[in-house]
Amino acid sequence: MIDQLHSLEPSNPEQHQRRLSRRALLRGMLTIGLAVPVTGGLLSACSAPAPAAAPTALAAATQAVPTIAAAAAKVAPTVAAVATQVAPTIAAVATQAAPVVAAVATQVAPVVSGGAKLQVSILGKEMTRDEVVAGLKSEGEVNVANWTYTANKGGNPAPYDMMAIEEPYYVEAKSNGVTQDIFPSDLMKNWEPVDKRFKRDKQSVAFQSTAFTVVVHTTDWIKDWKDLADPRLKGKITMPEVGDITNGGHLIGAAWAMGKDYKKPDDMKAVVDFFVNQVKPNAIKVTSDSAEMQRLLRSGAAQAVMFWNSLARLEQLSGQPGTDKTMYTLPPAGAPVINGYMWIPKAAQHPLLAQLFLNWRISSDGLIPTDKWPSAPGAGPMKWQEDKGAWSEIFEGVLYAEQEKDVPAWFAQDYKRFYPPFSDYDKLKAVDWDYYAANEKEWQDAESKGLGL
Numbered sequence: 001m002i003d004q005l006h007s008l009e010p011s012n013p014e015q016h017q018r019r020l021s022r023r024a025l026l027r028g029m030l031t032i033g034l035a036v037p038v039t040g041g042l043l044s045a046c047s048a049p050a051p052a053a054a055p056t057a058l059a060a061a062t063q064a065v066p067t068i069a070a071a072a073a074k075v076a077p078t079v080a081a082v083a084t085q086v087a088p089t090i091a092a093v094a095t096q097a098a099p100v101v102a103a104v105a106t107q108v109a110p111v112v113s114g115g116a117k118l119q120v121s122i123l124g125k126e127m128t129r130d131e132v133v134a135g136l137k138s139e140g141e142v143n144v145a146n147w148t149y150t151a152n153k154g155g156n157p158a159p160y161d162m163m164a165i166e167e168p169y170y171v172e173a174k175s176n177g178v179t180q181d182i183f184p185s186d187l188m189k190n191w192e193p194v195d196k197r198f199k200r201d202k203q204s205v206a207f208q209s210t211a212f213t214v215v216v217h218t219t220d221w222i223k224d225w226k227d228l229a230d231p232r233l234k235g236k237i238t239m240p241e242v243g244d245i246t247n248g249g250h251l252i253g254a255a256w257a258m259g260k261d262y263k264k265p266d267d268m269k270a271v272v273d274f275f276v277n278q279v280k281p282n283a284i285k286v287t288s289d290s291a292e293m294q295r296l297l298r299s300g301a302a303q304a305v306m307f308w309n310s311l312a313r314l315e316q317l318s319g320q321p322g323t324d325k326t327m328y329t330l331p332p333a334g335a336p337v338i339n340g341y342m343w344i345p346k347a348a349q350h351p352l353l354a355q356l357f358l359n360w361r362i363s364s365d366g367l368i369p370t371d372k373w374p375s376a377p378g379a380g381p382m383k384w385q386e387d388k389g390a391w392s393e394i395f396e397g398v399l400y401a402e403q404e405k406d407v408p409a410w411f412a413q414d415y416k417r418f419y420p421p422f423s424d425y426d427k428l429k430a431v432d433w434d435y436y437a438a439n440e441k442e443w444q445d446a447e448s449k450g451l452g453l
Contacts (some may be wrong), residue, residue, distance in 0.1 A: 001420070016073045032369065039391075044146070044167065058263070060211070066225075074159065084280050102156060107423075113296070118132060118185075118186035118187065118353070119184055119185060119186045120132075120183070120185050120186065120187060120355075121181055121182060121183060121184055121185050121202070122180065122182045122185065122344065122351045122355065123351065123352075132187075132352065135249055135352045136352055136353065139349070139350035139351075139352055139353050140350070141350060141353070142161045142162065142350045142353035142354050142356075142357050143159070143160045143161045143162070143349075143350065144161065144162045144164060144354075144357060145159075145160040145162070145163060146162065146234075157380070158427060159350070160345065161245075161345075161349060161350040161351065161354040161357075162342060162343075162344055162354045162357055162358060163342065163343050163344070163345060164207060164340055164341070164342045164346070164361075165340060165341065166211075166245050166338050166339070166340055167200070167206070167318050167333065167338060167341045167433055168245055168248070168338070168431075168433040168437055168440075169245070169341055170200060170203075170204050170341045170343055171200075171433040171436075172355075172437045173343070173345070173435055174200075174201075174203065175434075175437060177346075178345050178346055179203045179204070179343050179344075179346070180203060180344065180345070180346045181201070181202040181203055182202065182203060182343070182344050182351075182355065182358075183202045183203075183205075184202070185355055187352065187355040187356055187359060188355050188358060188359040189359065189360050190359045190360075190363045191205060191358075191359070191362070193399075193402065194206070194399045194400055195393050195399060195400045195401075195425075197430075198399050200341060200343075202257055203343050204341045204342060204343035205341065205342055205358065205362060206339045206340065206341050206342075206362075206399060207272040207337055207339075207340050207341070207342055207361050207362060207366075207367065207396075207399075208339040208340045208396035208397060209338050209396065209397035209398060209399055209425065210309070210339075210396055210397030210419055210420060210425075210428065211308060211309070211310065211335070211337065211338055211340065211396045211397075212249065212253075212308070212309050212334045212335040212336055212337045212338055212428065213246055213249030213250050213253060213306070213307065213309075213336060213338060214232040214253065214307075214308070214328045214329075214330070214331070215227070215228065215304050215305070215306060215328060215329070215331075216293075216297075216305050216306075216307050216309070216311045216312045216315075216326060216327070216328045217298055217303055217304035217305070217326075217327065217328065217329075218300075218303050218304075218325045218326055219303055219304070222303075222304055222329060222403065223329050223331065223332070224253075224257040224308075224329070224331035224332065225250065225253055225254035225257045225258075225279075226254075226257050226258060227304075228278075228279045228282060228304065228306075229274070229278035229279055229282065230231065230282075231282075233282045233303060234281070234282050235282065235283075235284050236282065236284060236301075236302055236303040236304065236358045237279070237282050237283050237284065237302060237303065237304045237305065237306070238283060238285045238286070238287050238292075238293055238296065238302055238305040238306065239243070239275070239279060239280065239283045239285075239286045239287075239306055240286070240288045240306050241286060241287065241288040241389075242285070242286075242308065242444050242447050242448040242451065243444055243448070244288070245338055246288055246306075246307065246308070247288075247444060247447075248436065248443070248444065249335075249336045249444055250306050250437070251268070251271055251272070251275075251339050251440075251444075251447070252336045253331065253333075253334075253335050253336050254271050254274065254275070255267060255268065256333035256334055256429070257269045257331050257332075257333050258271060258274065259333075262435075262436075263432070263435055265442075268439075268443050269446070271443075272443060272446045272447045272450060273294065273450070275447060275450075275451075276447065276450035276451055277450075280451060284296065284302055285302075286451070286453070288307075288318070290307060290311060293307060294310065294315065295450070296312050297315065297322070297323075297326055298315075298320065298321065298322035298323060300322070309328050309335070310392065310393055310396065311326075311328075312326050312327050312328045312391070312418075313392045313414075313417075313418040314389045314390075314392060315389070315451060316389075316418075317388040317389040317391075317392055317414065318389040319389075328357060334427075334428070334429035335428075335429060336429060336430075336431045337428045337429060337430060337431070338431070339396070340396070342361065342362075342383060351393070362399060364403050364406035365397070367395065367399065367403065368395055368398075368403070368406050368407060368408070369382065369384055369391050369394050370384075370408070371383075371384070384385050384408075384411075385410050388411065388414060389413065392414070392418060397419055397420075397422075398422055400422070401422045401423070403422075404422055405419070
């Protein structure tokens with residue numbers, strides 16, 4: 001429901017509608033968010049004795065699925081209008097929302113049982129079990145959104161309770177004063193084991209660890225961004241649309257490949273000139289539509305696309321014709337890691353449920369898709385073994401070493417092929433996102449002007 005993901009082609013090529021990816025879905029929900037209702041059964045579970053609470057809450061969550069589907073039905077027209085390249089699929093919304101409700105239900109009772117007070121930093125106080133239950137009753141739902149966020153500076157309540165977006169957007173939001181401390185909190189026990197490299201201050205935590213922009217290709221010779229200027233690729237590549245973090249990541253990656261320093265203006269001018277004068281002549285299309293990139297790669301019309309590393313494993317694991325050679329090569333100079341982070345904006349209306357949602361999302365149950373995730377409203381479990389490509393799009397790496405044991409056995413070999421092990425995370429290259437936030441508009445404006453966009 002909240003990951004930075006990309007448009008998926010259907011497993012069955014004869015289907016006329018594409019599945020709605022979580023990224024495209026939530027881009028479409030930009031102005032309204034997605035509300036996950038909290039049922040009376042959930043709140044009753046919070047008040048019940050701890051030993052019996054989890055099953056009761058889980059049953060209540062199952063009953064909540066129709067409510068989620070109804071909410072999704074109201075959302076679908078907006079999604080269709082904004083993300084026109086993706087057909088609205090209510091089942092996709094419910095599939096992703098249902099495990100959230102179920103997970104929150106199973107968490108709450110154990111967390112708030114007993115007589116001890118719980119520390120809740122976001123509210124600046126300790127709370128008893130009864131106070132937490134009362135707070136949950138008052139809140140009623142949690143609104144989660146991703147992709148982007150424009151702060152309301154007029155003092156009105158925040159439109160979302162939880163943001164799940166790429167790290168640089170969090171940095172930008174913090175600089176605008178719309179983030180807040182949310183840790184320590186006894187409602188977020190799963191925060192503690194997360195590796196320190198995936199925590200930002202006391203305000204934000206990653207829900208991905210291995211997402212980066214790179215050149216995805218079908219050749220046996222492309223090594224990094226410099227190769228995009230090779231005349232063999234004339235009319236055989238795509239470039240990303242200028243303006244967002246996907247393109248920003250490619251600018252930084254290309255700077256490293258060219259031996260440039262992205263913190264030096266003259267160096268970045270040379271990088272922009274490289275894309276405008278040497279890469280653009282090879283481009284068949286400027287696009288950030290991953291479904292279009294998939295079609296071009298599968299047909300052979302394109303041999304390289306500038307996108308996210310997840311596209312390579314999605315294609316290879318899809319089992320579709322023309323995907324067996326799709327790959328990426330990690331550039332010798334490194335690729336910029338651009339993980340998704342979660343944070344709660346100031347004046348969020350449902351802070352307690354937002355913390356419980358975050359706590360679930362960074363747990364193994366929330367991070368690694370399992371058969372606890374239903375395939376459709378009221379339906380049986382998702383058969384992920386039959387759709388490994390979609391599974392690999394949702395899962396973007398573990399947050400600490402111990403979580404690797406929770407990768408399902410049926411995906412173990414693919415995990416070794418397509419994901420760096422936690423022990424190799426130091427090889428992934430970080431970016432100074434504060435510097436990026438202050439300078440990226442200048443780079444992207446210059447590229448847009450040079451490309452005539």
